[in-house]
Amino acid sequence: MLATLLFSLAQPRCRMRTLVAALVAIVTLDLALNIVFYLRNDYTTLGKLDILFFILVGAAVKPLFRETLMQWLFNCLTAMNVYAVVVVLSYYLCGLLPYPEYFITVLRFFLFAGVIILFRRRLRPLYRQAAEHWTVYLFVAASLFLNFAWYFIASSDVERTLQESVVPLLLLILQALFVYLAMFLTLRMNLRDAALREENLKMQADRELTRQRLSLMDETVRQMSIVQHDCRHFNNTLLSLLQQGDVEKATELVQQRSAAFPQKPGCYCQNASVNAAVSYYAELARQRGINCELRLDIPEKLSVDELSLAMAVSNLLENAIQAVSDLPAEKRTVRMIAVNAGQLILELTNPYQGEVLLGAEGIPCSRRKGHGRGTQSVAAFVHQCGGELTYQITDGIFKVRMML
Numbered sequence: 001m002l003a004t005l006l007f008s009l010a011q012p013r014c015r016m017r018t019l020v021a022a023l024v025a026i027v028t029l030d031l032a033l034n035i036v037f038y039l040r041n042d043y044t045t046l047g048k049l050d051i052l053f054f055i056l057v058g059a060a061v062k063p064l065f066r067e068t069l070m071q072w073l074f075n076c077l078t079a080m081n082v083y084a085v086v087v088v089l090s091y092y093l094c095g096l097l098p099y100p101e102y103f104i105t106v107l108r109f110f111l112f113a114g115v116i117i118l119f120r121r122r123l124r125p126l127y128r129q130a131a132e133h134w135t136v137y138l139f140v141a142a143s144l145f146l147n148f149a150w151y152f153i154a155s156s157d158v159e160r161t162l163q164e165s166v167v168p169l170l171l172l173i174l175q176a177l178f179v180y181l182a183m184f185l186t187l188r189m190n191l192r193d194a195a196l197r198e199e200n201l202k203m204q205a206d207r208e209l210t211r212q213r214l215s216l217m218d219e220t221v222r223q224m225s226i227v228q229h230d231c232r233h234f235n236n237t238l239l240s241l242l243q244q245g246d247v248e249k250a251t252e253l254v255q256q257r258s259a260a261f262p263q264k265p266g267c268y269c270q271n272a273s274v275n276a277a278v279s280y281y282a283e284l285a286r287q288r289g290i291n292c293e294l295r296l297d298i299p300e301k302l303s304v305d306e307l308s309l310a311m312a313v314s315n316l317l318e319n320a321i322q323a324v325s326d327l328p329a330e331k332r333t334v335r336m337i338a339v340n341a342g343q344l345i346l347e348l349t350n351p352y353q354g355e356v357l358l359g360a361e362g363i364p365c366s367r368r369k370g371h372g373r374g375t376q377s378v379a380a381f382v383h384q385c386g387g388e389l390t391y392q393i394t395d396g397i398f399k400v401r402m403m404l
Helices: 002-011 016-041 043-064 069-094 100-132 136-151 156-163 164-243 247-260 272-287 306-324 372-383
Strands: 291-296 333-340 344-351 388-392 396-403
Touching: 002 016, 002 043, 002 069, 002 100, 016 043, 043 069, 043 136, 043 156, 043 291, 069 100, 069 136, 069 156, 069 164, 100 136, 100 164, 136 156, 136 164, 156 164, 164 247, 164 372, 272 291, 272 306, 306 333, 306 344, 306 372, 306 396, 372 388
Parallel strands: 291 333
Antiparallel strands: 333 344, 344 396, 388 396
16 A cells, blocks of 8 residues: 555656556565564564555655655655554554454555545646745655654564554654645645746736737837838829820839738648737848748647647747847747647747746746746646746757647
8 A cells, every 4th residue: 555655656767557567566566475473473673664565665666656766755755654544543542443363454544545546546646846945845754764763773572662653763753744734735825826826927928919909000000000001002093194195104113013012821720829929029130131930730729728838939030030130140040849749849939139037937037027927827827728838058059849
């Protein structure tokens, strides 16, 4: 059951079939070990061997899971603390029942099963946050483990120690329950605060997107008015040249007009919202002399909110255009590639100059007040979708990859 609890706490990186096979092998070995020492009534040696066996198992199965070494250590310590609480608590509770030697195994099974179900159904998201912030909680988990381990390892007779140390062990159990309860309550409050901040960022981003759309609409109306005004003068001039029989100048005027006429918006992908955002920034880049290489396989229907994705793409392109605007003409290039292969993968690269600061979570940050909100909005969108966002800086090339 201890190995089952450890597997429930961790994030697997292999197939379920492999995990089940490993768990069956571990449970079989543990069961054989328990039967041998139960028949000998040697619970002291069994307790010490259980700890040693779990340490070896933890080291052996680590490659099957995604956690870092320190996160995995935190998982192992938590599992051992739960194991100690269940073993001690079941021993004392069975003392209140008839035939305790028979009920203790059943009681331990139900206690372990209850803890595993509780973790998987209610506490898993909170525990994942605790594991990710192991630097805060590892010392507490290690302290509890060392306190429990002292009673099992230093004792020459575990059963006598359990009988003589009732009050200290019950106080230690209460301390462990209080510590983990306080940890989960703190994390729950932090998650609520993070959700509120994320919602605020989304609202700010929505307002910014609306502002951009209104600005774009105003600019479109203004351009249309200018075009209509110019068309009247153009038509009058062209008609006058044709009436005078000056075909050569009329032809030259038409050619100049065609060259100066704005290009129509390009079709970069099938999704209308994303295509509109890309078209806007592609035209902006063209006006600034920036070369845009765009290959976007983004379908019309998406599993994520298309307006939020369009906003994220807008923020990425805007940051990239700003980054290359001051570079020499030959380096002003922005590349964006999107591949849809069951999972949408979008990658944007651009050269840069100067220093790029990365925050604690590997996300670019700005020292200037009011800057960096676009990057935070992109990170909030990816987190909300359950995707991955990575930034890389290599040899003067800035790369961002978004997987949704």
